[in-house]
Amino acid sequence: MGDLYGKTALVTGSSRGIGRGIAQRLAQDGAVVAVHYGSNEGAAKETVEGIRDNGGRAFLIGAELGVPGDAEALFDSFDAGLATAGAEPGLDILVNNAAISLPGHIGEVTTEEFDRTIAINTKAPFFIIQHGLRRMRDGGRIVNISSAVTSTAFPSTIAYGLSKGAIDTLTRTLAKDVGDRGITVNTVAPGFIETDMNAAMRSTPEAHAALAAISVFNRLGRPADVADVVAFLASDDSRWITGQRIDVTGGSML
Template sequence: MAESNTRIALITGASRGLGRSAALKLAEQGMDIILTYKDNGNKAQEVVHQITALGRKAVSLQLDVGDSGGFSAFAGRVKGALLDTWQRDQFDCLVNNAGTGLQAPFAETTEEQFDMLVDIHLKGTFFLTQKLLPLIRDGGRIVNISSGLARFSFPGYAAYAVMKGGIEVMTRYMAKELGPRGISVNTIAPGAIETDFGGGAVRDNAQVNAQIASITAMGRVGLPDDVGGAVAALLADGTHWISGQRIEVSGGMVL
């Protein structure tokens, strides 16, 4: 049987990048993890092994957040994993992290590109959370991932930023409507981070990296652990009274 006080977090898109960092930081904090991946099951399994090496339990499940038709079946798999691994029927924290980027001028963004982002970021977050609500315990937590681009504007990110602006509005409504169950809901909005996101430009292009560092108060671009650590801090015991908030984790970009 699982320890009665064991907390379980479900993190989407946790085989790499920010999701992976959040999973490991939460495991270090004593949480068990259900993590999802879209295509790379081997990478997800590596994260599972890293979590178990920390003395925690972890399960990886395949999920395409852009395919809302699969959410009911996914919720069933989550329920099965909870019963098999933890002998429980609910988890504690949901981190809606999975996503994809798009860099295209406003005038050249296609309807197909826009619809793809809607399916993944807006429709995915909205309806996946809805399907998982019966599995989230009263008093639980939800963290949605936005972007600094919902506050400041860089050419080429109009469609992506529109989705993240929607995430921030959605977060406030979730917080309002789930508050009676004691569920807090917040947004974390990362700034530019050194990952493979968006083709890895921030990580791999020295000119882009330096330009972002020059407009960031802390004098550098972000690292995955900067955001993973913030997610873990927001899900720690002392922060449950924070709800409906947007917390930017950008090192002070464009202040």
């Protein structure tokens, strides 16, 4: 697309995996990208360096999510990073990607695990959006990363599914609330994406084949499969789409 020049984007959890792919694609299309990390600073630096090596513009911001004051800390780092990068104050594209997935059926999830899942996956995006809207220019874009688990039943990740279902609801409601500013709000729901975080789940040829067979294309998803859809939603081409949940699962479980 290459039509994001002059735009500033913030992608949470973009040190690796899907978030890294999104940050790389937005930078490729011309945006100045704030690469956020919670704990893995080294991987985040690799993301920034890779973007710069390919002619893009990016800067690093670190902030732990799921703790008191996380949104404030995130945007303090963002504002400082903008100045360092020589970018204009303000925000055009916000991608809420950072999340955790702790396994467990309803009888196995502890109070601590539940609270942490909700704090990072649901509460943090809510208040990041709240603070981000104070900086976002009219006509901005908010993209929330959800999951295939909100459209089908995965009892073994019940807390994760609940946290992402709330994000789907937030997207619809927020889209109506900010529409008068020309801001669009959409959700992207990936299926199984091949990243280093889930390498153990596909460590054998049999496991890899079983996961690939979930998609009608008989392959695993790649970060770029999600990033390309996010890039479309971040562009002006998507200006008449808001409040939607976009299934990016490769036709999984049709």
